[in-house]
Amino acid sequence: MKLPVNPEKIVQFKGMREPLSLQAVIKESNRCLLCFDAPCSEGCPAGTDPAKFIRQIKFYNYKGAARTIRNNNILGSVCAFVCPVEKLCEKKCSIKALEDPINISGLQRFASEYGQRFEIEPPAQSLKSEGRIAIIGGGPAGMGCASALAKMDYEVTVFERENLTGGVPRWNIPGFRLPEEALVYDVKNLISQGVEIRHKSPVETPEAVTNLLAEGYDSVFISSGLSVAFKLDMLNGYSNVTDYITFLRKVKFGNESLNLKNKNVAIIGGGSVAIDSAVSAKACGANKVYLISLEHLSELPADKEEINLARIMDIIFKSGSQITGVVENENGLSGLTGIETDWIEPGKFIPLNARQISGTEFRINIDLVVQAIGTKPGNEIMILAKGLKTIGKGIIEVNEDFETNIPGVFAGGDVVNGGATVVQAVGEGKKAAQSIDNFLKNRRTSK
Ligand SMILES: Cc1cc2nc3c(=O)[nH]c(=O)nc-3n(C[C@H](O)[C@H](O)[C@H](O)COP(=O)(O)OP(=O)(O)OC[C@H]3O[C@@H](n4cnc5c(N)ncnc54)[C@H](O)[C@@H]3O)c2cc1C
Ligand code: SF4
Numbered sequence: 135m136k137l138p139v140n141p142e143k144i145v146q147f148k149g150m151r152e153p154l155s156l157q158a159v160i161k162e163s164n165r166c167l168l169c170f171d172a173p174c175s176e177g178c179p180a181g182t183d184p185a186k187f188i189r190q191i192k193f194y195n196y197k198g199a200a201r202t203i204r205n206n207n208i209l210g211s212v213c214a215f216v217c218p219v220e221k222l223c224e225k226k227c228s229i230k231a232l233e234d235p236i237n238i239s240g241l242q243r244f245a246s247e248y249g250q251r252f253e254i255e256p257p258a259q260s261l262k263s264e265g266r267i268a269i270i271g272g273g274p275a276g277m278g279c280a281s282a283l284a285k286m287d288y289e290v291t292v293f294e295r296e297n298l299t300g301g302v303p304r305w306n307i308p309g310f311r312l313p314e315e316a317l318v319y320d321v322k323n324l325i326s327q328g329v330e331i332r333h334k335s336p337v338e339t340p341e342a343v344t345n346l347l348a349e350g351y352d353s354v355f356i357s358s359g360l361s362v363a364f365k366l367d368m369l370n371g372y373s374n375v376t377d378y379i380t381f382l383r384k385v386k387f388g389n390e391s392l393n394l395k396n397k398n399v400a401i402i403g404g405g406s407v408a409i410d411s412a413v414s415a416k417a418c419g420a421n422k423v424y425l426i427s428l429e430h431l432s433e434l435p436a437d438k439e440e441i442n443l444a445r446i447m448d449i450i451f452k453s454g455s456q457i458t459g460v461v462e463n464e465n466g467l468s469g470l471t472g473i474e475t476d477w478i479e480p481g482k483f484i485p486l487n488a489r490q491i492s493g494t495e496f497r498i499n500i501d502l503v504v505q506a507i508g509t510k511p512g513n514e515i516m517i518l519a520k521g522l523k524t525i526g527k528g529i530i531e532v533n534e535d536f537e538t539n540i541p542g543v544f545a546g547g548d549v550v551n552g553g554a555t556v557v558q559a560v561g562e563g564k565k566a567a568q569s570i571d572n573f574l575k576n577r578r579t580s581k
Contacts, residue, residue: 136219136237136439141446145417147309147386149215153247154240162237163192169228174238177226179561180278182207184223184238191241200249203242204257208281208324209274211250211316212303213557214243218437222557250319256326262289265352265574269293270337270518273301274556275357275547277324278563279570284327286571291351292329295336299324301359302548303556306382306407308414338514343522343543353570356518356530356538356545357563360509360553366402368460369503372467378403378411378506385414395419398499400470402426402457403506405435409444411504416447423449424498428475428488430454452496456488461497469499511549519543526552536566537573544570 139150154162172185183206190199203210217223219239227235264287269276272294280290298304299321303312325331337343343354363377378401384392399415401408404427415423425444427434431453434441444451454474461469474494478487511528523531523539529552530538530545537544546562548554 136239139443139446144310144413144443144447147417149313150310154237154244158237159191159241159244162241163188165229165233165236166192167228168192173226173228174223174236177223178207179222179555179558180207180209180213180564181561182210182213182223182242182557184242187245188236188238188241191245196245196248197252197254199241199245200254203246204249204254204323207557207560208277209303209317209320209556209560210242211246211319212274212312213560214239214246215312215316216303216307216555217557218555220437220439246316246319250315257323258285259326260284260289260328261287262328264288264571266291266350267353267355267570268346268351269355269357270343271295271301271356271358271547271549272299272331272333273357273359273547274303274559275359275549275563275566276301276355277320278560279355279357279544279546279567280329280563281324281327282564282567283570284324284329286567288571290329292331293335293337294331294333295338295358297333299331299333301559305386306379306410308382308410308417309386310413310417311410336514337518338512340517341520343519343540347542352574353542353544355563355566355570356515356543356549357547357559358512358515359548361512362510363505364508364510365505366457366507368457369467369505372460372503374465374467374501375503375505378407378504379509381411381504382407382414385418392418394502396421397501398422398424399502399504400424400426400498400500401504401506403508404429404433404453405506406437406440408506409436409440409449411506412444412449413447415502415504416449420502423447424452424500425449426452426455426457426470426472428454428456428485429483433483452498455496456485456490458490458495461499467500467503469497470503471495471497509553515549535569535572536562537569542573 143150175185187199187202224235269292272292369375399420401412459471475488544566546566547559
């Protein structure tokens with residue numbers, strides 16, 4: 135159970151939840167039943183091992199808890215803020231049968247911040263004796279893989295397109311949900327492990343992966359995420375129409391340039407990123423913010439907590455609605471027209487299955503439209519190596535060991551799972567690291 139949010143912090147783009155007090159930490163950790171088979175630990179895709187760190191907190195070993203988190207999950211501080219715990223570790227908490235689950239993310243945040251404040255020793259440096267690995271993309275999957283390989287004494291180089299490490303948590307997750315310091319701490323720990331991060335180093339030319347292998351890297355891990363946003367054809371070409379990747383990045387790194395004071399904003403989409411965009415627009419001073427989605431309120435892909443956050447911020451839900459056209463004035467787009475819809479076939483939430491309800495037409499005045507209707511990998515992914523197998527819109531195909539169809543080339547995170555969570559990406563990076571180690575050890579013994 136998370137603590138309630140503070141709307142004042144949202145408009146300041148500061149952490150919207152207070153940390154647990156020491157009294158609450160002691161109380162929460164003492165509710166732990168110390169289960170023998172610890173289902174909460176099974177519920178964590180990155181193997182952060184909440185059962186262990188909660189036990190350490192319960193017995194006042196706060197530094198030990200901080201070490202457990204950091205050693206198991208290089209993004210342990212970030213995850214304490216962004217994990218959808220109600221679907222993961224807390225969902226499995228045994229005490230749920232009797233009362234509310236233990237506030238695992240709150241305890242994780244406490245221990246991680248304790249470790250930062252009391253400066254636990256940096257993680258051990260890689261001896262760099264086991265081989266050289268190239269990682270494409272320094273987001274959660276790349277960081278998870280790099281950290282695990284460094285622990286196994288590999289020499290790891292991360293090639294990152296941007297000038298900072300962290301992927302989506304760095305550029306897109308709003309500051310009111312993820313304070314900057316949490317990511318800065320996690321990145322610092324990765325660097326302390328001796329991982330080299332080459333910023334402004336996109337890997338995007340044809341055959342780039344093949345060339346890295348020829349240059350002497352023993353294996354390559356691709357974790358480039360999803361960088362191309364889907365757009366509606368009817369909204370193409372307007373200067374006041376954008377996508378959520380561009381919008382949220384602008385909000386995070388220069389929200390003054392947005393100037394949304396007293397403006398009306400329409401967000402198209404009904405998932406978590408649409409809610410992040412809507413709440414961010416409101417926090418930037420927008421007048422009315424509409425969330426327009428084909429799904430009805432009870433069908434929105436965003437979870438309950440996110441919908442509550444949108445309600446707290448007075449977002450106007452236009453659920454079960456479809457955009458039908460654009461209103462123009464001399465400056466370009468000045469509004470949208472739409473109509474309410476229901477589903478031809480119940481439970482099939484796709485545009486082709488929507489039926490318009492005549493007599494429900496609407497028109498709204500809009501100054502900015504943000505499209506939040508999905509993403510796909512960058513087009514460069516398909517040319518990185520000759521014959522690299524992709525499915526659908528550029529998603530890389532891998533086997534259960536996260537190995538692609540090219541021997542020695544592995545992939546994980548959003549570019550493989552199509553978009554999931556930070557903790558899932560870290561977990562896939564860790565599993566791929568283990569597979570890379572197995573692959574290289576097998577290759578050595580078979581020589
Ligand atoms: C707005 C938003 C909010 C979200 N909120 C949450 C949340 O609250 N909780 C949660 O668990 N998950 C959340 N997610 C999902 C989560 O952020 C992703 O699942 C996760 O970041 C995926 O990690 P990744 O490493 O696979 O990809 P990314 O985070 O996308 O990282 C990929 C990295 O690769 C780099 N890159 C791309 N192409 C190249 C190239 N050709 N060469 C070199 N580098 C390259 C990119 O610059 C980036 O740094 C959110 C996503 C979005 C968009
Ligand atoms: S990393 Fe996330 S899923 Fe794993 S234990 Fe921590 S809060 Fe739960």
